[in-house]
Amino acid sequence: MRALLVDRSTPSGLRLGETADPEPTPHQALIRVIATSLNFGEVTHAISQAPDGTVLGWDAAGVVERAAADGSGPAAGTPVLTLGDAGGWAEFRAVDTGLLGLAPADTDPGALSTLPVTGTSALRALRRIGSLPGRRVLITGATGGVGQYAVQLARLGGAHVIASTGAPDTHGDRLRALGADEVVPGPEHAGALVDAVVDCVGGPQLVRAFERLAPHGTLVAVGDVTLQPVRFPPGAFLGNDGRHGRSIVTFHLQDGPLPGPDLTWLADRLAAKDLVSQISWRGSLNQVDEAIAAVLGRSLHGKAVLDLTA
Structure with missing residues (x-):
C-alpha cells in the first residue's frame, strides 16, 4: 500500500512510498483511508522520534474494508472516522473498533478527518x-x-x-x-x-x-x-x-472512555451543519512537504488535510 513513511533524510522527515498492508487483530477493523489530517503535535514531535519506515497519523476517515473478526464494530462498506496513535497516513489502517465513529453517508471524508483529535x-x-x-x-x-x-x-x-x-x-x-x-x-x-x-x-x-x-x-x-x-x-x-x-x-485525550460514541456524535453534528469543519489547507499525499511547512510555519488557522484518492 502507499503510505507516508518516516525518512529523516528528507526535508520534511517523510517520503511517499510502499509498505505492507496492516494485519488487523480480531477486535480491529481494516479501514480504507480516503482522507487524513495533520496535527501540530505529530508533525513537531512524532516524526522526529519515530524510527525510519514508521507510518504515523492520528486522524483518518474512510470506509470499512473488512469488519472486525470478533463481530464488534460496523460492517464492510460503512463510512467511518478513526483515531489512533499511528497508521493514519496510509491507504489502509487497522483500527480498534472502540476508536472509530460512524459517519453519515455522503459526508466529506476530508471534513471528517479534522474531527478525531x-x-x-x-x-x-x-x-x-x-x-x-x-x-x-x-x-x-x-x-x-x-x-x-x-x-x-x-x-x-x-x-x-x-x-x-x-x-x-x-x-x-x-x-x-x-x-x-x-x-x-x-x-x-x-x-x-x-x-x-x-x-x-x-x-x-x-x-x-x-x-x-x-x-x-x-x-x-x-x-x-x-x-x-x-x-x-x-x-x-x-x-x-x-x-x-x-x-x-x-487534560489528556485518552483519559476516559473510548471515543467511538463521541466521534459518531461529532460526525452527526458535522453532517447536520451544526459544526463547520476546520480545513485551512488541502492537497494530495504528494504535497505533504507543503502541508508540513504550513503547519510548522503556524500559517494555518485550522487543519491541513491530505486526500488519498487525489
Whole structure:
C-alpha cells in the first residue's frame, strides 16, 4: 500500500512510498483511508522520534474494508472516522473498533478527518467544565483546530463564548460566525470575570487566563504551543481577593472512555451543519512537504488535510 513513511533524510522527515498492508487483530477493523489530517503535535514531535519506515497519523476517515473478526464494530462498506496513535497516513489502517465513529453517508471524508483529535479534545475539555448554559466561557487560541471546534461546541451548549486570538481584526468575523459572542486580543481583555477557560495556548497566556476566572471557575489546560515557562505571581492561589475555589485541570485525550460514541456524535453534528469543519489547507499525499511547512510555519488557522484518492 502507499503510505507516508518516516525518512529523516528528507526535508520534511517523510517520503511517499510502499509498505505492507496492516494485519488487523480480531477486535480491529481494516479501514480504507480516503482522507487524513495533520496535527501540530505529530508533525513537531512524532516524526522526529519515530524510527525510519514508521507510518504515523492520528486522524483518518474512510470506509470499512473488512469488519472486525470478533463481530464488534460496523460492517464492510460503512463510512467511518478513526483515531489512533499511528497508521493514519496510509491507504489502509487497522483500527480498534472502540476508536472509530460512524459517519453519515455522503459526508466529506476530508471534513471528517479534522474531527478525531481536535473535535474530541474540544468536546471532552468542555465536559470537564460541566454545565454550560448561561456561563461565560473563554477559549484561548480560538483560531486553532481545537479552539475553533471549542467555540462552536460551547455555543451549541448554551454558553456565552469569548474567543481569544492574537489577531481579532483578521479573525473576528469568522469566530463570530462560528458562535463567539465576543472576540478579544487576549485573556486580559475578556472584561467581566469568566466561569471557565479552555486554554489551547499555555505559557504566560495560561497565567493571564487564570487571572480572569471567577470564584469556583475552572481552567482546562488542553495545549501548550508556546513551550514557555508558566509562572504564577506570589499569592495567585491563596484566594485573598475573594475568588476562592478556582482550579486548573490537566487534560489528556485518552483519559476516559473510548471515543467511538463521541466521534459518531461529532460526525452527526458535522453532517447536520451544526459544526463547520476546520480545513485551512488541502492537497494530495504528494504535497505533504507543503502541508508540513504550513503547519510548522503556524500559517494555518485550522487543519491541513491530505486526500488519498487525489
